[in-house]
Amino acid sequence: MPYRAPVQDIRFLMDTIAGFGAVADTDRFADATSDTVEAILTEAAKMCENVLAPLQRPGDLHPAVLENGVVRTSPGFADGYKAIAEGGWIGISAAPDFGGMGLPMTLTTAVNDMMSSACLSLQLNPLMSQGQIEALEHHASDEIKYLYLPKLISGEWCGTMNLTEPQAGSDVGALRSKAEPNGDGSYAISGQKIYISWGDNDFTENVCHLVLARLPDSVPGTKGISLFMVPKFIPDADGDLGERNDLRVVSLEHKMGLHGSPTAVMEYSGAKGWLVGPENGGMAAMFTMMNNARLGVGVQGLGVAEGALQHAIAYANERKQGKAPGTGAIIEHADVRRMLATMKAEVFAARAIALMNAVAIDMTTATDDPKWKARAAFLTPICKAFGTDTGIDVASMGVQVHGGMGFIEETGAAQYSRDVRVTAIYEGTNGIQAMDLVARKLMDGGDAAFALLEEIQDITDATKKKFPNLAEAVWQAIENLRETTEWLVAQDDLTDRFAGAVPYLRAFARVLGGHAHLQAAVAGDASRERLARFYINRLLPEHASLLAHTRTGSADLMAITPDDFAA
Numbered sequence: 332m333p334y335r336a337p338v339q340d341i342r343f344l345m346d347t348i349a350g351f352g353a354v355a356d357t358d359r360f361a362d363a364t365s366d367t368v369e370a371i372l373t374e375a376a377k378m379c380e381n382v383l384a385p386l387q388r389p390g391d392l393h394p395a396v397l398e399n400g401v402v403r404t405s406p407g408f409a410d411g412y413k414a415i416a417e418g419g420w421i422g423i424s425a426a427p428d429f430g431g432m433g434l435p436m437t438l439t440t441a442v443n444d445m446m447s448s449a450c451l452s453l454q455l456n457p458l459m460s461q462g463q464i465e466a467l468e469h470h471a472s473d474e475i476k477y478l479y480l481p482k483l484i485s486g487e488w489c490g491t492m493n494l495t496e497p498q499a500g501s502d503v504g505a506l507r508s509k510a511e512p513n514g515d516g517s518y519a520i521s522g523q524k525i526y527i528s529w530g531d532n533d534f535t536e537n538v539c540h541l542v543l544a545r546l547p548d549s550v551p552g553t554k555g556i557s558l559f560m561v562p563k564f565i566p567d568a569d570g571d572l573g574e575r576n577d578l579r580v581v582s583l584e585h586k587m588g589l590h591g592s593p594t595a596v597m598e599y600s601g602a603k604g605w606l607v608g609p610e611n612g613g614m615a616a617m618f619t620m621m622n623n624a625r626l627g628v629g630v631q632g633l634g635v636a637e638g639a640l641q642h643a644i645a646y647a648n649e650r651k652q653g654k655a656p657g658t659g660a661i662i663e664h665a666d667v668r669r670m671l672a673t674m675k676a677e678v679f680a681a682r683a684i685a686l687m688n689a690v691a692i693d694m695t696t697a698t699d700d701p702k703w704k705a706r707a708a709f710l711t712p713i714c715k716a717f718g719t720d721t722g723i724d725v726a727s728m729g730v731q732v733h734g735g736m737g738f739i740e741e742t743g744a745a746q747y748s749r750d751v752r753v754t755a756i757y758e759g760t761n762g763i764q765a766m767d768l769v770a771r772k773l774m775d776g777g778d779a780a781f782a783l784l785e786e787i788q789d790i791t792d793a794t795k796k797k798f799p800n801l802a803e804a805v806w807q808a809i810e811n812l813r814e815t816t817e818w819l820v821a822q823d824d825l826t827d828r829f830a831g832a833v834p835y836l837r838a839f840a841r842v843l844g845g846h847a848h849l850q851a852a853v854a855g856d857a858s859r860e861r862l863a864r865f866y867i868n869r870l871l872p873e874h875a876s877l878l879a880h881t882r883t884g885s886a887d888l889m890a891i892t893p894d895d896f897a898a
């Protein structure tokens with residue numbers, strides 16, 4: 332089943348729901364004209380359909396392997412990467428001074444969405460580079476910027492992020508890798524990092540590792556962590572590659588999915604590195620990369636969901652079984668129709684949230700307005716967790732639509748399900764995202780949340796005449812969410828917030844999805860209205876049980892003892 336990039340859906344969402352017009356109206360993004368947007372989406376779509384999508388299955392069947400210390404990538408990945416790099420798709424939002432296009436993050440998001448549907452395991456490589464580019468733009472010295480950014484943006488070199496160690500997963504502050512000053516401005520980096528995505532490859536000239544490590548005598552925890560650029564080959568001042576650095580891939584992980592992406596255990600043995608950002612200020616610099624990747628990983632989830640949806644629709648239109656009316660295909664059965672409608676409505680909601688997030692990031696860049704900054708920060712964990720949960724749920728439903736054939740690898744339905752599973756785990760598990768939402772992101776007393784709710788409630792008010800019942804349901808859901816947000820803000824004991832964090836995040840996404848579908852019904856055709864009715868009548872009501880779960884607090888949960896689980 333060939334992948335068809337959903338360019339029209341993306342454009343509709345950008346323009347009518349996410350508010351991209353406001354971004355294009357700013358001086359900063361004046362180049363993002365309607366024609367430019369159209370050209371970018373159309374060209375990227377062609378590459379995803381014709382070059383990347385055919386690599387999806389070979390990547391699964393022929394995983395990257397480590398041979399005599401060298402990573403050999405899956406068949407065709409080198410050409411796929413070349414197409415991504417030569418198309419300029421790594422640096423869509425990167426600074427023009429270093430070869431980037433300087434276009435909005437919203438466009439990067441749209442292109443990443445399509446690339447993730449087409450071939451997730453390859454797309455993870457440029458996603459890592461995009462995050463590294465942003466981190467360097469904001470935190471690196473001019474010397475590092477001039478040396479590394481042009482090559483990362485052109486794709487000649489690629490970037491990785493190195494946080495995780497065996498004892499330091501979610502708790503990054505527990506990391507032990509060391510950095511000793513060499514006395515010449517460089518540092519000797521030693522330690523082991525695990526699960527490093529695209530830790531090496533055989534198609535870029537260099538691999539640039541951003542590594543978190545501790546200086547001697549640094550304080551424990553996250554305040555004693557610094558960030559270093561540690562290249563595989565050390566470049567001279569002109570960017571020509573010199574000696575090989577003291578780092579190596581020890582092994583590659585055997586994974587449940589995402590086989591085309593080499594996930595490496597890395598050993599640094601006094602490798603030369605250069606500080607990015609101030610000493611002991613590594614977490615702030617790494618957070619730039621992590622926030623970029625959190626949006627990107629949420630988009631990976633919804634991208635895979637789109638691919639799984641397209642497969643399921645095609646199969647449901649062909650497969651005949653039982654006494655189905657109309658065409659006689661299984662798409663005519665009410666339960667199959669329910670699954671497909673759920674999948675389609677969820678992809679639409681997750682895409683709307685991701686684009687709203689990207690627009691908030693672009694408005695922050697363009698205006699420096701703290702309100703946009705708070706909006707972007709608030710939406711990021713929702714986008715990451717809901718986008719990836721949607722990927723998992725939709726891909727699983729895609730398997731179900733295929734019946735037994737869903738469990739047989741050749742349809743590709745199972746691969747979506749296996750590949751996307753990790754997206755809820757890496758880049759901060761979805762549990763950690765939800766905790767971030769109810770703690771750090773509500774530290775403003777809920778201002779960012781309430782401002783967003785007020786805005787969408789006003790928009791909903793304006794639709795009451797055209798769609799009284801749908802608008803009333805969305806309006807009431809926003810009201811319920813506002814009340815639970817007030818309850819959360821009033822809880823001083825963080826455990827009471829954390830116990831309901833995941834259901835709260837999902838409820839927030841549900842309500843944003845209701846808002847997006849309602850606006851789609853207003854601005855779109857009859858087909859969009861039918862999907863909106865499905866979502867608002869059948870999926871949105873879930874928010875009420877999620878909010879009830881949230882408001883229950885932690886006492887009954889924490890009363891269940893570890894021994895009870897063994898009983």
Ligand SMILES: Cc1cc2nc3c(=O)[nH]c(=O)nc-3n(C[C@H](O)[C@H](O)[C@H](O)COP(=O)(O)OP(=O)(O)OC[C@H]3O[C@@H](n4cnc5c(N)ncnc54)[C@H](O)[C@@H]3O)c2cc1C
Nearest residue numbers: 492493494495500501526527528594756757758759760762
């Ligand atoms: C395929 C793959 C690729 C990856 N790529 C990279 C990469 O490129 N770079 C990199 O640095 N890392 C990478 N990772 C690592 C990934 O980010 C971590 O696996 C993830 O952060 C979780 O850490 P952990 O595996 O140690 O799980 P743990 O931290 O042990 O978590 C186990 C469970 O406990 C929960 N938990 C942990 N702490 C808390 C808490 N304080 N409160 C509540 N619940 C908690 C978690 O939510 C989870 O459910 C990758 C992982 C995989 C599998």
